[in-house]
Amino acid sequence: MTPSIKDNFCPKCGQPSDSTGLLCTRCRIGSTPWFTCDSRVKNILCPSCGATKEVNTWTDSTRERSELAPELARSAVHFHTDARKPSIAVNVEDISVNRSRANLTIHATLYNKPVEGTCSVEILWHKEQCDRCNRISGSYYEGIVQVRAEGRAPGTYEIQTAASIAQQVEDTLQSGGERLSFISDITEIRDGLDIVIGSQHIGLLISQGIVAQLGGRYSSHPKLVGEKNGRQLYRITYLVRLPRFQKHDVVRSGNRYYEVEKVESHHVRTFDLRDGQSRSIRENDIDRIIGNARNAEPALVAFAHGDSVGLLDPGTLQTCELRRLPWTTIMAGDHVNILRDGDELIIVR
Structure with a gap:
């Protein structure tokens, strides 16, 4: 049965309606609170580290007050489920150190028609020491x-x-x-x-x-x-x-010197400073620590001839003759790193 013209009029305003017995679009929009706006919102900020608190949870934040204010203001707006494509323009002005006022202009689409509204939100800036700073200060x-x-x-x-x-x-x-x-x-x-x-x-x-x-x-x-x-x-x-020994320690075992590379259980993996070979020696076989190669001092190579090199002792300025080491390439005028064992100079890496 075809509906009559009478059935297609809005029962509220008498204007034509799209559906039988229902309000027209304008009356539907006018009778629908398509958004609500809280009168105020609160931001809790830690004055020591800048963290913010939401409900009972603190979150680290580096954002300034000017960045937080628009977001807080928008959180005060709640839309009707039929509102589509919402947008909110925010203008914030500071009233005092602890208060700001945000004026909001709100747009959306309701029942395929554009709608617009305004509201004002007061922002309260509250300071409270966060959980972390409270623990540290206490x-x-x-x-x-x-x-x-x-x-x-x-x-x-x-x-x-x-x-x-x-x-x-x-x-x-x-x-x-x-x-x-x-x-x-x-x-x-x-x-x-x-x-x-x-x-x-x-x-x-x-x-x-x-x-x-x-x-x-x-x-x-x-x-x-x-x-x-x-x-x-x-x-x-x-x-x-x-461990007893650390990396780059120079130790003496018997009549040889070694540079520690790694400590493994009861053994020490070393670099033999005489022949340049890697060796593992027992901790108990180490007589003493000479020093650490990180603390070595530079010495000038005065001469290098055959199997001998002469180092200028930086402490006494006297030339000390040593055997050339097979793992080094030394020429006169070079500098090498040395440690001391009494009067003896030891070339290290």
């Missing part, structure tokens, strides 16, 4: 990484390398969202290095990284410090024990 920590060496104090290179590894681990975890995996202090002491950490995870990764780079081993020692919400709380000391 001297909170969950463990310590202690870097020590077997039978000696760690060298300068080892200390610097361990500190660098710790900072790299922290940067990686922080950029990955682990905000509470932080380092609150790095202190060099007589026996080595102490790294105070904010989480057990970062302590484990730092220990593993140092051992992978410098050798040695690590162990963990938990200590019960209390209980919270029925859960036992522990602080863990990660003891990193570097």
Whole structure:
């Protein structure tokens, strides 16, 4: 049955309607709240590090207030499910240090017709210390990484390398969202290095990284410090024990000198400074450490003739004659690196 003309009129305004018994498009738009706008929004910012808080979660951020304001204002607008292709233009003005006002112009398409509206949103800028800064300022920590060496104090290179590894681990975890995996202090002491950490995870990764780079081993020692919400709380000391010898140490075994390349269990892989061969010797066969090739000093080659070379001792300025080493190519006027064993000069790589 064909509908009559009467059935196709809008029951509200009397204008023609596209569908029988339904409102026309204009009345449908007029009776539909196609958007709502919150009167105010709040931004919680850490004054120490700039992190922002959403609900109960802190997120690191480097964005300025001018970048955050339009986004916060847009978050106050909520569209009807039938609204299509929404767009929001925002104009923000600061009222005070802690308040801003955003004027919004809103466009969309509703029932195939363009619609426009405006609203105003107050932005509250609230400051609160974040979870990480609160822990750091309160001297909170969950463990310590202690870097020590077997039978000696760690060298300068080892200390610097361990500190660098710790900072790299922290940067990686922080950029990955682990905000509470932080380092609150790095202190060099007589026996080595102490790294105070904010989480057990970062302590484990730092220990593993140092051992992978410098050798040695690590162990963990938990200590019960209390209980919270029925859960036992522990602080863990990660003891990193570097090997007795480090890379580039020059050692003496018998009447020969060797440069350490790698420590393997109870053996040391070395470079023989007499003939240039790689050799593995037992730790117990090493008499003493002469020094480290990183700390060698340069000496001028005064002459090179046959199997002999003459070095100008940089300390005494006297010429010292040594046997030419088969793994070197030395000419008069060159400089070589040397270490001292008493009065004896040792050429190192």
